[in-house]
Amino acid sequence: MLAIDKLSRVPIYEQIIEGVQKEILLGLMKPGDQLPSIRELAVNISANPNTVQKAFIELERRGVMVTSPGRGCYVSEDAPEILKMRLKAKLADITELSAELAMGGVKEEEVIEAVKKAFYH
């Protein structure tokens, strides 16, 4: 069940996207699994079906799910691979953030420390 924070500045539809992707990455959902229907999920998180659909459209665009009108939405075969690729692309964000910190005089050790905190936790 997705955790949605309606007060967050992060749009609901993005939270849905992140939530679904996380479930797949964690193996809670596997390729071929059927996702909850748009209406059902909308009720569950008390959001509007249009908002859920917006998230699903983006997930399909990313190749993470396939939707078959009239039948439902399914986790795509390539979903895990695609998501791992997307994650690796985020390493560039780490580099960018680090560069910003480096520019401001933060020591390399401090940054690496911050990274390790995530892994030994």
Next chain:
Amino acid sequence: MLAIDKLSRVPIYEQIIEGVQKEILLGLMKPGDQLPSIRELAVNISANPNTVQKAFIELERRGVMVTSPGRGCYVSEDAPEILKMRLKAKLADITELSAELAMGGVKEEEVIEAVKKAFYH
């Protein structure tokens, strides 16, 4: 001179804030230095004065600049220190991003590698 990308999705006023802070962090502007006037800067980057003012108000709120009504805006004495504090707070972002990568199976070494790229570059 600030580099503003008008087609970016990053709000212009944020780009101004970031730009000014960067100049201070790099030592291009020092405490006591006078900033360009709102109208002057607005013309330079062909933006709306209201937009520039919004950025200046936020910079003052952060304690990075002080406004002396009728005389202009100046980099505050504590600006460099304040900005370095703000930077360190971003270490939490690094940890958060790393945790996300860790969850997806990215190896710690890969993340540290990405950090080092920023420092040995």
Next chain:
Amino acid sequence: MLAIDKLSRVPIYEQIIEGVQKEILLGLMKPGDQLPSIRELAVNISANPNTVQKAFIELERRGVMVTSPGRGCYVSEDAPEILKMRLKAKLADITELSAELAMGGVKEEEVIEAVKKAFYH
């Protein structure tokens, strides 16, 4: 045996129609041949009988098959001829698509090349 892609955005009933017509055009089914029963086909492609029936109704409407209540469905005598007529109507689609390409500056030779690829292949 019909090949149905349940994840396709093409409605299943259309896939059935296309599949049957293709078999007739290829001569795999001839006028007078009996088609599988609705229930049988539904089981074979694991689809809903209603879906199969919808396809059969349309095939009958097109004059490609005839239903003999209680005895089954058969390929009509005129099926091959009717299907060839329908195919020729698709030449208009080719013209329309070509016009679109022409408008965008694609050379006539390139389009003809694309056509030949289908015939010398």
Next chain:
Amino acid sequence: MLAIDKLSRVPIYEQIIEGVQKEILLGLMKPGDQLPSIRELAVNISANPNTVQKAFIELERRGVMVTSPGRGCYVSEDAPEILKMRLKAKLADITELSAELAMGGVKEEEVIEAVKKAFYH
């Protein structure tokens, strides 16, 4: 001014996409040009702003336009090139359609004739 057929089975938002792309391909709109605002266009074609936005989101995803929140939407620099690439990709559709016709016994000359009709018209 875009021509929208509300009775068409083609969704309005797709008609908008096609219409905008056509204007760019024909050179009626050039890179850097500002598109009508979502609300303005919605009024012009008497459609809902949400519908127009759906079209614009897709156009941006294709790299044909860039949108700058608060400022408006602009034809991207690469728009003409991108659209020409997309057109060439449609040559595959021509081949596919031709293959279907070939399978049904349509002569190559007839298909080429249909292509020429689009160019000598």
Next chain:
DNA sequence: GTGGTCTAGACCACA
């Protein structure tokens, strides 16, 4: 039941 499209109308942040 499912997803796909559309309308009407609201509120927000940004320029």
Next chain:
DNA sequence: GTGGTCTAGACCACT
């Protein structure tokens, strides 16, 4: 003024 998000509720085609 602009675009971005969201809700409520409708109608359609497909299964």
